[in-house]
Amino acid sequence: MSCCDNKGGKDTCCETKEAPAGFMDANESRREFIWDAVKNFTFGALTLTAIPIFVEKADAEEVHTNSDGKEVKGHTVLFGYLVDTTKCIGCGGCMLACKKENDVPDGEFRTWVERYVYYKDGSVRVDANTKGTFAFTELPPIDPKEVDKAFFVPKLCNHCLDTPCIQVCPVGASYKTKEGVVLVDYEQCIGCAYCVQACPFGTRFINTKTNTADKCTWCYHRIQHGEKPACVDVCPTGTRTFGDINDPESEISKTLAANRIDVLKSYLGTRPKTRYIGLTAEVV
Amino acid sequence: MIHQAAEFIFPNDMSGVAWTVMIVLYPYITGLVAGAFVVAALYHVFGRKELAPVARFALAASFSFCAFATLPLLLHLHQPQRAFFIMFMPNFTSAMAGFGFIYSFYLTLLAVEILLVFRTDIVAMAAGTGIKSLLYKVLSLGVLRETAKSKQIDAKWIHALSVIGIPAACVLHGYVGFIFGGIKANPWWSTALMPVIFLASAIVSGIAMLIVLYVVYSKVRGVKVDDECLRSMMKTLWLFLILAVTLESLELLNMAYEAGEEWHILSRLVTEKLRFTFLYVQLIIGSAIPFVLLLIGWMKKTSPRTRITLGTISGLLVLVQVLAMRFNVVIGGQMLSKSFRGFVQYVPEWYGREGILVAMGVFTLPFILLIAVTQILPVWKIDAHDH
Numbered sequence: 271m272s273c274c275d276n277k278g279g280k281d282t283c284c285e286t287k288e289a290p291a292g293f294m295d296a297n298e299s300r301r302e303f304i305w306d307a308v309k310n311f312t313f314g315a316l317t318l319t320a321i322p323i324f325v326e327k328a329d330a331e332e333v334h335t336n337s338d339g340k341e342v343k344g345h346t347v348l349f350g351y352l353v354d355t356t357k358c359i360g361c362g363g364c365m366l367a368c369k370k371e372n373d374v375p376d377g378e379f380r381t382w383v384e385r386y387v388y389y390k391d392g393s394v395r396v397d398a399n400t401k402g403t404f405a406f407t408e409l410p411p412i413d414p415k416e417v418d419k420a421f422f423v424p425k426l427c428n429h430c431l432d433t434p435c436i437q438v439c440p441v442g443a444s445y446k447t448k449e450g451v452v453l454v455d456y457e458q459c460i461g462c463a464y465c466v467q468a469c470p471f472g473t474r475f476i477n478t479k480t481n482t483a484d485k486c487t488w489c490y491h492r493i494q495h496g497e498k499p500a501c502v503d504v505c506p507t508g509t510r511t512f513g514d515i516n517d518p519e520s521e522i523s524k525t526l527a528a529n530r531i532d533v534l535k536s537y538l539g540t541r542p543k544t545r546y547i548g549l550t551a552e553v554v
Numbered sequence: 555m556i557h558q559a560a561e562f563i564f565p566n567d568m569s570g571v572a573w574t575v576m577i578v579l580y581p582y583i584t585g586l587v588a589g590a591f592v593v594a595a596l597y598h599v600f601g602r603k604e605l606a607p608v609a610r611f612a613l614a615a616s617f618s619f620c621a622f623a624t625l626p627l628l629l630h631l632h633q634p635q636r637a638f639f640i641m642f643m644p645n646f647t648s649a650m651a652g653f654g655f656i657y658s659f660y661l662t663l664l665a666v667e668i669l670l671v672f673r674t675d676i677v678a679m680a681a682g683t684g685i686k687s688l689l690y691k692v693l694s695l696g697v698l699r700e701t702a703k704s705k706q707i708d709a710k711w712i713h714a715l716s717v718i719g720i721p722a723a724c725v726l727h728g729y730v731g732f733i734f735g736g737i738k739a740n741p742w743w744s745t746a747l748m749p750v751i752f753l754a755s756a757i758v759s760g761i762a763m764l765i766v767l768y769v770v771y772s773k774v775r776g777v778k779v780d781d782e783c784l785r786s787m788m789k790t791l792w793l794f795l796i797l798a799v800t801l802e803s804l805e806l807l808n809m810a811y812e813a814g815e816e817w818h819i820l821s822r823l824v825t826e827k828l829r830f831t832f833l834y835v836q837l838i839i840g841s842a843i844p845f846v847l848l849l850i851g852w853m854k855k856t857s858p859r860t861r862i863t864l865g866t867i868s869g870l871l872v873l874v875q876v877l878a879m880r881f882n883v884v885i886g887g888q889m890l891s892k893s894f895r896g897f898v899q900y901v902p903e904w905y906g907r908e909g910i911l912v913a914m915g916v917f918t919l920p921f922i923l924l925i926a927v928t929q930i931l932p933v934w935k936i937d938a939h940d941h
Contacts, residue, residue: 379566398565438650440653458639460631476632554893
C-alpha cells in the first residue's frame with residue numbers, strides 16, 4: 271500500500287514528500303540522510319545498552335532464598351564460605367560427606383583437612399587427612415611436651431572473585447554463576463588441565479571418572495534449593511559456615527563482621543570467597 | 555622462633571603431574587618449526603645468501619614439523635573429541651585460546667610459501683602424464699603456466715610471506731612461552747622472560763637441527779657440505795645460544811638474588827630434583843660444551859672437515875639441551891607442589907597414550923614427512939638467481 275492511498279480527500283503525505291524536493295539539493299539530502307542515520311543509530315545503541323541495565327535491576331529486586339532458608343529481597347545473592355580453624359577437630363567427616371555427595375573418585379579431592387604441628391624445636395610438620403575419618407596415621411606418636419601448638423585447616427575451592435582458572439580456560443568451560451560460585455561445564459571441558467595449573471590452591475584436578483577438570487562446587491545442586499553444602503551440614507563443630515555474604519543478617523556475614531578474617535595466598539590477588547579464622551603464616 | 559616446615563604436598567598432587575611428556579614434546583616441535591623458519595628467513599629477508607643450500611630445505615623442515623605440532627596436544631587432551639571447541643568457542647582471556655588461530659595461520663603461511671618457492675619445479679614436473687605428474691598438477695593448484703611476470707609476482711610474495719613469517723613465528727612460539735609465563739600460581743613459570751626464553755631456545759633448536767640434517771643429508775646424497783653455509787649456521791647458532799643461555803641464567807639468577815618466599819623450594823628444585831636435567835644436561839653438556847665447540851667451529855682457521863665434526867656434535871648437544879629445557883620447564887614446574895613444601899613425584903609413563911613410546915613415535919612422524927617432501931620436491935636445489 272503506497273503512502274498516497276489515503277481514503278480521505280486530501281493527500282498530505284504526497285504533499286510533504288513533494289515539497290522538500292523542490293528546494294533541497296543533493297548534498298543537503300545526503301546530510302539529512304547521514305544525520306538521520308546517526309540519530310537512529312544512537313537511539314538504537316542507547317536502547318540496547320539500557321536493556322541489560324533494566325534486566326539486571328529487575329534481577330536484583332527478585333526474591334531469593336538464601337542458604338539460611340530466608341527469603342531475601344532487593345539485593346543479589348553472593349555466596350561465601352568461612353572456615354573457623356579454631357573449631358576443627360580433624361574428624362574428616364566433611365571429606366567423607368563430599369565424596370559421597372559428589373561421587374569423587376579415590377585419590378582425588380574436592381576438600382581435605384590439613385594438620386599443622388608446631389614443635390618446640392622450631393620445626394613444623396604438615397600433613398593431610400586424605401583417607402577419611404580420623405586418618406592422621408602418618409605422624410609418629412608425639413609427646414605433648416614437645417609440641418607448642420597444633421591445629422587443623424580444612425581446604426576447598428576458594429571460589430575466587432578474580433579467578434585464574436576461569437581466566438585460563440581456553441573454551442570457557444569454567445565459569446562463575448551469578449551467585450559467585452565457580453563451576454565447570456563438564457560437557458564443554460576439553461580436559462587440557464590448564465586450570466589445574468593455574469589454580470594456586472591445588473583444589474582442581476582431572477577427574478578420572480569424567481575425564482574433565484573437577485573441583486568443589488559448594489554443592490551447587492544443594493545450595494540452589496536453600497540447602498547447605500554437604501561438608502557444612504555434617505561438620506559436628508560448626509567449623510564450616512556457608513551463606514549469603516551480601517545479606518548482613520546471615521550467619522556468615524555476622525561472623526565475618528565480628529572476627530579477624532584471612533584468606534589463602536592473598537598476595538596473588540585472586541580475592542577468595544572462602545575465608546578463614548585462625549590462620550598462621552605457615553598455612554598456604 | 556623461625557619455623558621450618560617439613561615436606562608436604564597438596565593431596566591432589568599425589569596423583570602426579572597433569573601435563574606429561576606430550577606437553578614437553580609440543581613446545582619442542584613448535585620450537586623446531588620457528589627455528590627452521592628463521593634460517594629460511596635469514597636467506598629470503600636478511601640477504602644471507604651463503605645459506606642458499608639449506609634455504610629450501612629449512613622451509614620443508616619447518617612445514618614438516620608444523621604439520622604434526624598439534625598431535626601431542628591431541629594425545630594429551632582428556633576429551634580429544636572436543637579439541638575443535640578451542641576454535642569454535644574460544645575464551646579469549648585464555649592464552650591458550652589463540653592457539654588454533656595462530657597455528658592455522660602459520661601452517662597456511664608455510665604451505666603457501668613452499669608452493670611458491672617450488673612453483674617453477676612443480677610446473678615443470680606437472681607437464682608429463684601419469685600419477686606422478688598428477689601429484690604435481692594438484693600441487694600446482696591448477697596454474698600450469700609461468701611467465702616472467704608471474705615469477706616476479708611470486709618472488710614478491712615469497713619475500714612478503716617471509717617477512718610476515720618472522721613475527722608470526724615469534725607469536726607462535728612466544729605464545730607457547732606465555733602459556734607458562736602467565737601462570738602466577740607457579741613461581742618456576744611466572745616470569746615475563748618466559749616467552750623470550752622460549753623464542754631464543756626455539757631458534758637455537760631449529761638451527762641446530764638444520765646443521766645436523768644438512769650434514770647427514772649431504773653424506774647420504776654423497777655431496778660436499780658447503781663450508782660457508784655450515785660456518786654461517788654455526789655462527790648464528792653460537793650467537794643465539796649465548797642469547798638463550800644468558801636469558802635462562804638471568805631468570806634463575808634473579809630468582810636466587812631476590813631470594814623471595816619461594817626460593818627455598820625453587821633452589822631445592824634446581825639442585826635436587828632437576829640436578830641432572832638442568833645443571834648437567836641443560837647448562838653444562840648442552841650449553842657450555844657446544845658454546846666452546848661452536849666457537850672453535852666457526853673460526854675461519856678451522857678446517858672444513860673439523861667444522862663438520864664440531865658442527866654435528868654441537869648441533870646434537872644443543873638439540874638435547876633444548877629438549878631438556880622443555881622438560882625442566884614443563885615437568886620441573888609441576889614437580890613443585892603449590893604447597894611450596896614438597897615435590898610432586900614424577901614417574902615417566904612408557905606405554906600409555908601419553909607415554910614415552912608414543913611420544914617417540916610422534917616425534918618420528920615429522921621426519922617421515924620431511925623425507926617424503928624431499929622425495930617430492932627438489933629441496934636441495936639452489937635458487938637460480940643466486941648462482
